[in-house]
Amino acid sequence: MAGIELIISSICNATFCEVPYNETYKGSGTDPMVEKETNYVNLMKEINGKNLKVTTYNNTPLSGSEFRNGTMVGKGVAFIVMDILRKKFNFTYELVQPKRNYEMGSKMGGDSVIGLLNTSKVDMAAAFLPTLIAYRERVSFSIDLDEGIWVMMLKRPKESAAGSGLLAPFNELVWYLVLAAVLTFGPCITFFTRVRSKLITDDEGVLPLKPSFWFVYSAFLKQGTNLAPEANTTRVLFVTWWLFMILLSAFYTANLTAFLTLSKFTLAIEYPRDLYQKNYRWIASAGSSVEHVVKSEGEELYYLSAMISNNKAQFLSVISDTDFLGIVKKGAVLVKEQTVVDHLMYNDYTSKKDVEESEKCTYVVAPNAFMKKQRAFAYPVGSKLKSLFDPVLTQIFQSGILDFLKRADLPSTKICPLDLQSKDRKLRNSDLIMTYLVMVAGSATAVAVFAAEIFIKRYVSGKIIKNKKAKRKKSKMTKKSTSYDDSRPPPYDSLFGKNPRFNVETTRTKIINGREYYVFETASGEKKLIPARAPSSFLYRSDK
Template identity: 80%
Template sequence: MAGIELIISSICNATYCEVPYNDSFTGADTVSVKEVNYQALAKEINGKNLKVTTYNNTPLSWIENHNGTLVGKGVAFIVMEILRKRFNFTYDVIEPRKNFELGGRVPEDSVIGLLNSTKVDMAAAFLPTLRPYQEQVAFSIILDEGTWVMMLKRPKESAAGSGLLAPFNELVWYLVLAAVVTFGPCITFFTRVRTKLIDDDEGVLPLNPSFWFVYSAFLKQGTNLSPEANTTRVLFVTWWLFMILLSAFYTANLTAFLTLSKFTLAIEDPKDLYDKNYRWVTSAGSSVEHVVKNEGDELYYLSSMISNNHARFLSVRNDKDFLDYVKKGAVLVKEQTVVDHLMFYDYSSKKDVEESDKCTYVLAPRAFMKKQRAFAFPIGSTLKDLFDPVLTKIFQAGILEYLKRSDLPSTKICPLDLRSKDRKLRNSDLIMTYLVMASGSGIAMAVFGGEVFLTRYVTTKMNKGGKAKKKKVKMSNKKSRIYDDSRPPPYDSLFSRNPKFNVENTRTKMVNGREYYIFETGNGDKKLIPVRAPSSFLYRSDK
């Protein structure tokens, strides 16, 4: 029962009851001067009418007009009702001309201006305890820590990049491209140096076949190059191992990205607003404006964005008006509680929309700034000393945190990762394949045009003056040497379908229990070609 009595006593002390004193332990003569002064302040305000100001900052505070009478609403005025019942006073709501915390041409334009000019008795609003504010008003005890966040329109694609490029970052892709371009010349260079230092039958591997070896291995294709020197073989094996490991990492990361990748945003912290030159908006006369324009603050670097109209401070009466700017690509900077209510309002208003399309907006993962907040009084006001003990009990009981989120669901509203159960490939994931196809076709056409130009114009001019006959001789020699004996003939030549190859000398022979064709080349060498399975004859077009 002692616990229940303690809870009831705490609630009673914060609302209706007087400050309790235990007569059995405390005599009337032991009451301190501070307690006597506190009782005197409570009697002084009893039955008095106060002037209270606030500004529209839903759901923390806002003003409604009821038949010409201004009525304060929100969490701040729930606290005001507790104070009113505790000290038996009444209050009238005074609205500033502009919805400013600080600023304007006259004191009546802002909440701080009304307090500083003593035209109101207190401000029932969660005002950040900024240094420019502290110079003009007196703050109550700290009621909470406000977090300002950045809300933006949810992008359709992750900022990690396109599907085919996502497994590696830009630096890795640049290094891979550099390796493909430089390894071919490295092979040619090492073979050239080797031939000068070591006299053997292996000559210099030219640049053209070296480059095509690197390119074909990059695409996991074979090669007809057969290096004999150990140095060249090690170079070839090194490149193959490099490509095997690279393709393994790429395939694994691409699979993970397409199935388990986390959705990321282009804007994660205030520095990204500056680096990527994003447009962002916030309330005019708010704490964000004063923080950005204050030279001593850490966010002062954002003030340079005001001149190029990428940072705008808008004067709006309803925070829902900011949604139109966010839909057009701007980033909204507001308090966490305000933004949560805006997102929940937008989510709830879409009744006939699929669940996956209801979350139009998303929050950046890191906060814009954090500031402590409190009620405010004119400097020297006795209300601060009177209300602070009660506000302390309200804060310690956790009532404010409960009230701020009482209208919101317990789960997070529209999180960054919606955790959809399936991950279907979209056209944006395959956009790189289309670019590769278009680029490859364009390069092939450019190479074809270059070949036509070199063959018809450049070579023709170089062969003028009696070189045409020599060219014909060379062409005839090339035609006689068009077949390379280092490679086996195609299978269709074995069935007498390819007239370019002489198959009269071919015969079969059993070697280690397997049947082979013995093909005699033009220089007398013999090559073994494994005989295909009998079922392969079913696929011959002439049968």
Template identity: 60%
Template sequence: MATGIELIISTICNATFCEPIYDNPILDSLISQNTKQYLALSEEFNGKHFKIGTYNNRPLSWTEKDDNGTLIGRGVAFVLVDILQKRFNFTYEVVVPGNNFELGGEQAEDSLIGLVNSSAVDVAAAFLPKIVKYLKLVTFSVDLDEGVWMMMLKRPKESAAGSGLLAPFNNAVWYLILVAVLSYGPCITLLTTLRSKLVPDGEPYISISPSFWFVYGAFIKQGTSLAPDANTTRVLFTTWWIFIILLSAFYTANLTAFLTLSKFTLDIETPQDLYKKNYRWIATEGGAVQFVVNSPNEDLYYLSRMISTGRAEFRSMGSDYDFLPLVQGGAVLVKEQTAIDELMYGDYLQKAREGVAESDRCTYVVAPYSFMTKLRGFAYPKGSKLKKLFDYVLMFVLQAGIIDFLERRDLPSTKICPLDLQSKDRQLRNSDLMMTYMIMVVGLSAAVAIFIGELIIKRYLRVKITKHNKGKRKKAKFSNKPKFYNYDDSRPPPYEAIFGQNSKFKIKDSSKTKIINGREYLVIDAENGDTRLIPVRTPSAFLYNISK
């Protein structure tokens, strides 16, 4: 067999004037010693009979029995075996372990690695992961592929993002907003108190109760009766309003996006979630997952604690479909991606044949992140000559992309039951509005509690205080000196202050009218001695409920 350099030289010579270098005694020295050894090894195993071990790991490898009871190998692994058989002209028989384990059992015959290690088979035609425990017992071929172990679980009815009202922000943002609401009111009180003491211009400080209600009212976009004149207080108010405006804009936009284009998320996405949230998970007994988790040299060793608590278990099943009832019960299945894809696709087709609605066929879903990844290949006994013979051909098969094609040939080109089913109708559910119900219940409970508190304070405590102070009542002293009150003329007086029972304006029958600038006004006297003009026979007169 010609090497790469020989093929290049042969191509150049054939395109010019040279003769082919094969079977040319002059250039025979160019043939490498390795090529001679390989040709000799190929002649040595020509027509030999091999024992090939395998185990049930659909769709990569499994066995069936023909009419005579002879085991026949199936799957991607035996497509490669057939290629090797045609190349090297050998015959073989299939041998399976007793317990369908990769490694483990009481005897060597119980596992596939045990068969290879004891030289009971010449080669293991299966995609075995290259983990440390296996490397100590057998010799692996070239890397045939990279095995990816995924986590399959029952598709939840609701996204793990939470309620619709809380979804736009994560927990950290909500906590910071709560801290801002609770702390900004005391900050206003503190700064206005310091200003009133350091800058004595008559501007009073804002106590804690009005500050809190201002912050809360602005948070729900309500107005306030506070009208500060100091620039410091106005800047404080403006800062909080700007904060609320931006926060409301972000919340409204994200809430709209969540309700229309929300991405479905799972509660379990990584192996760390299994440990942190204490989810029950299962894997194949005697497989790579069991030995990786139990190995202190592996990154997933922390999951071994879940085995001792019973939250993780390893089971040996006759078929992968036997795992589905456990997954339906809430367990997470950890298995190779190819096996999970075939399992989900078969379940989808079964539901389609049974007439299940399209929206209900995808019962299971795969976590977005892998559990682990390992390189895989065939296994040979230690010191086997077949490694050098077979690996040369397997390397070319791998480079041609044949293995990747064979692993996906029976599966659809699209993703099977993706995480986001791209549902076009997005109707609000009770879960989206659950927070509104909680707010109503909490608000009503708080109102009832405050009502009871006010009832106790105002009806019982004040009655006791009044009875206690009745005997200590002092005579009131009256002064003949008139008292003068300062009124704020910058705002219009309320209606009750003018014509109510406690009105400071006294309208008498002797009150006169006066025309000023073409308008008629009613001239009245206020309690403080001032004279007021009230418009008459104008649209604004209706505000004072006066008819003349």
């Protein structure tokens, strides 16, 4: 039977349907069900034709007030529910506004909704108030009407928080590990070759640190090397580094392509703790439940109270919620109920008629909630209206009328989602900003190294370096005059007697395979051939 009653109550309009009671319990006057029904009927007669004092606060579209024909009347979802109750129980109501647009203010009583209820200046509050413990100590709540979700709205950033295009494929830890590998693998090669040279005596010596480092760096950039290791140990080390770089570059290229084409847009603010850790400025309504939760010691979000002292967290009193948008455009994060934020974003979206579609979504909502609290109407402590209105409010809640009313003016699709599903993904300057940084950093490093070399060679070493240079020049001159690499061909001017190092028999030529050659003897007595034809002789210029 309970399931049938639930279906009937969902279909039935609470304005016309009476509260169902089981007729089988109408026998004994001492039966609790009969007594409960009697009390309920007496309350209906007591409130019939009575004028109630109702308070609320501006929280569009959930609740609010406006002047109609010179009279202050309520508006929003809360007063649609009030109209259902008014028609059901035949009463009228007078709207009493608090001095400030606060849920709970000071102990004065008249400056907030909770204060008016606590001092019994009104009969009820037609507003969706969170059922906080501090509120329960001052007022009596109806049944839970819905679960309020507070979200964080911020200005839509131009680029994803995943980072610039070149750094996005890997997170920070991977980049640090790659940098550590580049800096440490070169010394590892030098260390292993040094240990091997001490244990095994062969032709391969120790690879110094400088060539090893430049091999690692050049392989990192997919360049070759002039090092030719002969030992198997060194070859394995070289192959290991090359395989590492092949796999790393393959993963990087694939992820970079995916990021530039299919990447999901992410925000820097996703959880309430991000506001504290990244020191973001955020705002909320003054006197709201957000302010109470943040300032109350023992609450889950109490750690955010430390941001109030440095003005990173502010609670503002505004006439309309649209006044928050100007502050959000300047970089602040707005904490507000999800229903209110959805209406703010939708109204801002529809107001931009002559703007491109991609530019209409100015704001975006963080993917995770700031907090969640149950919400309900409120009465003074001990009020009889709670037992009278709760059965009807239960039917309204179970029928889903509240969920429908809260989104009646909104489209069925999500408003300005995080990922706009843009198909024309073009590379922006922000995607290539890392390339510019690499160029600037590399140029600055080259200038710094150049300046260091000049300083060391000219001012640190001084005369010692000059003496070494002089000796080095003398040794080079002597070596140059006495030795010559026979593997290279002689200069062509030696054929005409300009170079005394070569003994060339200018009158003696030989025809080999149809080509004419000059015959000359090297310093060691070995005879070699020089092509005599003009096209071939150009290969043996004097500058060679």
